[in-house]
Amino acid sequence: MAEQILDQVRDVVEGQIDFEGQKLAELMANVALSVVGAIAFLVGYMLQDIKLAVWIAFGGTALTFVAVVPPWPFYNKHPVTWLPVGGRLQHTTANLVVNEKAIR
Amino acid sequence: MYSSLVRIQNTFGFFTTVAFVIAALIAASDFITPRAPSVGMLKTTNLQVVRGRPHYYSSKKEEYAIIKFSLDADLSSLFTWNTKQVFVYVTAEWPSTSSTIGATIASNATANQAVIWDAIITSPSADHLSNLGPATLKKLRKSAAGKAIDPSRGKLSLKNQRPKYQITHPSGKIAETADVTLRLHYNVQPWVGVLTWNQGADYGLWSQLSGGLSRKFTLPGLKKREEAKKTK
Numbered sequence: 001m002a003e004q005i006l007d008q009v010r011d012v013v014e015g016q017i018d019f020e021g022q023k024l025a026e027l028m029a030n031v032a033l034s035v036v037g038a039i040a041f042l043v044g045y046m047l048q049d050i051k052l053a054v055w056i057a058f059g060g061t062a063l064t065f066v067a068v069v070p071p072w073p074f075y076n077k078h079p080v081t082w083l084p085v086g087g088r089l090q091h092t093t094a095n096l097v098v099n100e101k102a103i104r
Numbered sequence: 105m106y107s108s109l110v111r112i113q114n115t116f117g118f119f120t121t122v123a124f125v126i127a128a129l130i131a132a133s134d135f136i137t138p139r140a141p142s143v144g145m146l147k148t149t150n151l152q153v154v155r156g157r158p159h160y161y162s163s164k165k166e167e168y169a170i171i172k173f174s175l176d177a178d179l180s181s182l183f184t185w186n187t188k189q190v191f192v193y194v195t196a197e198w199p200s201t202s203s204t205i206g207a208t209i210a211s212n213a214t215a216n217q218a219v220i221w222d223a224i225i226t227s228p229s230a231d232h233l234s235n236l237g238p239a240t241l242k243k244l245r246k247s248a249a250g251k252a253i254d255p256s257r258g259k260l261s262l263k264n265q266r267p268k269y270q271i272t273h274p275s276g277k278i279a280e281t282a283d284v285t286l287r288l289h290y291n292v293q294p295w296v297g298v299l300t301w302n303q304g305a306d307y308g309l310w311s312q313l314s315g316g317l318s319r320k321f322t323l324p325g326l327k328k329r330e331e332a333k334k335t336k
Contacts, residue, residue: 015108
C-alpha cells in the first residue's frame with residue numbers, strides 16, 4: 001500500500017512525458033519566453049516604464065514555467081508502444097522468411 | 105525535457121538568455137533617445153573665505169572658501185525609462201599658480217577642481233532606493249504619482265544656494281585665488297547600460313551640455329576677525 005503511494009508520488013515529482021510531449025514542451029518554452037521578452041521590451045519602451053517591462057517579463061516567465069514544467073496530460077498523448085515481454089509476438093504469425101524457409 | 109527537473113533547468117536557462125537580450129536592448133535604446141541638457145544660468149552670489157580646522161582635534165588651520173551660487177538648468181532630457189538616477193554636481197576650478205604647491209605637483213592648466221555642491225535626482229522608478237526619511241519619501245513619491253518617468257525633476261532652479269562643501273587647497277591657502285570658475289557636471293546612472301558623464305563633444309543624438317560654466321571670479325581675502333569685531 002505504502003509502496004503504491006510512494007510510486008505515485010515519484011511519478012508526479014519526476015513528471016515523465018513521452019517523446020512527442022518533450023518536443024512540444026521544448027518548442028513551447030522557447031517560443032513563449034521569446035514572445036514574452038519581445039512584449040515586455042516593446043510595452044516598456046512604448047510606455048517608457050521599465051518597472052512594467054520587468055513585471056511583464058517575470059509574469060510571462062512564471063506562466064511559461066506553469067505551462068511547461070508539470071506533466072500535463074497533453075504531453076502524454078503519444079505513449080510508446082513497447083514490444084511484449086519475452087520477445088515473442090503473440091498476436092502475429094511469424095512471417096520471417098530466410099532462404100525461402102519460414103522460421104517457426 | 106524528459107522529467108520535471110530537466111524542464112525546469114531548460115526553461116530557466118533560456119529565460120536567462122532572454123533576460124540578457126532584453127537588458128542589452130534596453131541599454132541600446134539609450135542611444136536612440138536624444139539628449140540636450142542645458143544650463144540657463146550659473147553664477148556666484150556670495151563669496152567668503154574663512155579660517156578653520158579640517159577636523160575638530162586638528163592643530164592645523166586652513167582657509168576655506170564658501171561659494172554661494174545660483175543655478176538654472178534643464179536636464180530633463182536625461183530622464184528616460186532607463187534612467188535610475190542622475191547625479192548632479194557643481195565644481196569650482198582654477199589653474200595652478202607658482203605661489204601654490206599645486207604648481208609643483210601638476211603642471212596642467214586646470215589643476216584644481218573641487219566639488220562644492222551635489223545632488224542625487226532619482227527617477228520615479230528608483231524612488232524607493234533614495235536615502236530619505238519616510239515623510240520626505242512620501243512627498244517625493246506623491247510628486248510623481250502615476251508617472252513612470254518624470255522629466256520635470258531635471259529642471260533645477262537654485263537661488264543663492266549655500267554650498268554643501270567648503271573647499272580648500274592642499275597648501276591650506278585659498279584666499280584671493282584668481283580665475284576661479286564654477287562648472288556643472290552630471291552623471292547619468294541607468295538601470296542597465298553604461299554610466300555617462302558630461303561630454304566634450306556631441307555624440308550622435310547626444311548633445312553636449314550647453315552652458316554650464318560660470319564667469320571667472322576671484323575669491324576674496326580672509327575675513328579679518330579684528331575688523332569684524334570693531335564694526336560691532
